[in-house]
Amino acid sequence: GALLIQLVAQGFHVELHQNLTGLDRIASGALKGAWLAADHGLPLAGEDGEQAARILILSPDMRRILKSLDVGAAGSIQGVAWDESDDTIWWVDNTGDAIRHCDLEGAEIAGDLIDWAALGLTAGGTVHPNGLAYIPGDDALAVSPSAGTACRIFACDPEASPRLILSFEGPLSPDQLDYQHAARRLCFTKDASNGSDALVHAM
Numbered sequence: 001g002a003l004l005i006q007l008v009a010q011g012f013h014v015e016l017h018q019n020l021t022g023l024d025r026i027a028s029g030a031l032k033g034a035w036l037a038a039d040h041g042l043p044l045a046g047e048d049g050e051q052a053a054r055i056l057i058l059s060p061d062m063r064r065i066l067k068s069l070d071v072g073a074a075g076s077i078q079g080v081a082w083d084e085s086d087d088t089i090w091w092v093d094n095t096g097d098a099i100r101h102c103d104l105e106g107a108e109i110a111g112d113l114i115d116w117a118a119l120g121l122t123a124g125g126t127v128h129p130n131g132l133a134y135i136p137g138d139d140a141l142a143v144s145p146s147a148g149t150a151c152r153i154f155a156c157d158p159e160a161s162p163r164l165i166l167s168f169e170g171p172l173s174p175d176q177l178d179y180q181h182a183a184r185r186l187c188f189t190k191d192a193s194n195g196s197d198a199l200v201h202a203m
Helices: 002-009
Strands: 020-025 035-039 054-058 065-069 077-083 088-093 098-102 129-135 140-145 150-155 164-169 177-180 185-190 199-202
Touching: 020 129, 035 077, 035 088, 054 077, 077 140, 088 129, 098 129, 140 177
Parallel strands: 020 077, 077 129, 129 177
Antiparallel strands: 020 035, 035 054, 054 065, 077 088, 088 098, 129 140, 140 150, 150 164, 177 185, 185 199
């Protein structure tokens, strides 16, 4: 889908046999230059098996899985984001309607949870968190919805008041997000489903 198109466009020869749904470059620490990837966990078409979503750390050339993290996801993982303030990982628990924070072993930092459902953002269970990007200058997270146009920016700090910093209208159903630090620009993919080409936009 959209993620595969991004990888090919960057010149990577993708041979991984996972159903990848999120991607971010690791920007700090011992793993700098490697990649975070969300493995949706569903078997590939024609293969048997149960859903087992994980977060993968890939080598800079994307040819090797350096680490596979079981973060305890009950269903789908979508966006992932590297937090360079403390070398940790944020990920979208699409099934659980939450944005979660974990360390490099996959252990959840439970006090940092952003509860999408408790904030009343599900529109009756029809809209879930989807894309995710870390904004280092603000120590914040941009989150796109699975449907509609209402994107949000949340403070990473659970003590921040308010935690929800900004709501803004993005494109219709943006998928994956990426924040370009130098340009202070948020990029997103849209108009794609699994197995089809995607368009990359910026705002």
